[in-house]
Amino acid sequence: MSLIPSIFGNRSVFEPFSSDIWAPLSSNNEISSFANAQIDWKETPEAHVIKADLPGLKKEEVKVEIEEGRVHQLSGERNVEKEDKNDKWHRIERGRGKFLRRFRLPENAKVDEVKAAMENGVLTVTVPKLEEKKPDVKSIEISS
Structure with a gap:
């Protein structure tokens, strides 16, 4: 971890078409265990499959959206559990937090499906692919 802020913010130099936008948190004590949600994206012959590790989150706390036709957006929020005023806490590491991940989907994605x-x-998101158009090839007979 660098102490010098990156000129690219949270964007990766190696992935210019993706961005990670982390919602501002009011204090360092509110960093959640899913703040660094890990994402895997694989392409199969039929679909793009995106998996995100979101431990401790319920599906009601997660949003999956397609924005502007091609931008896949994952977001979520975990709130602090209600606490009893009589409880004495020794450690709080599972705070609240938000995350937002965005990926530009390729042209062959069926965003309506x-x-x-x-x-x-x-979380597993499956984005079917459009069928690849095969070029229409016409053979021409060669005369002598």
Whole structure:
């Protein structure tokens, strides 16, 4: 971790078409365990499959959206559990927090058919692909 702020903010130099936007938190004590949600994106012959580790979140706390036709957006928020005034806390590491991840989907994505499911703290988003158009090739007979 660098002590010098990056000129790129949270964007990766190696992934110019993706961005990570972390919502401002009011204090360092509110950093949540999913603030660094890990994302895997694989492409199969049929679809793009994006998986995000979101431990401790319920599906009601997560949003999956397509913005401006091609921008896939994942966001979520965990709030602090209600506390009893008589309780004495020794450590609080599971605070509240927000996250927002955005990815530009490729041209072959069927954005109208996106599906999302969440199981055991893993969000899986499936974006079907358009069928690849095969070029129409016409053979020409060669005369002598």
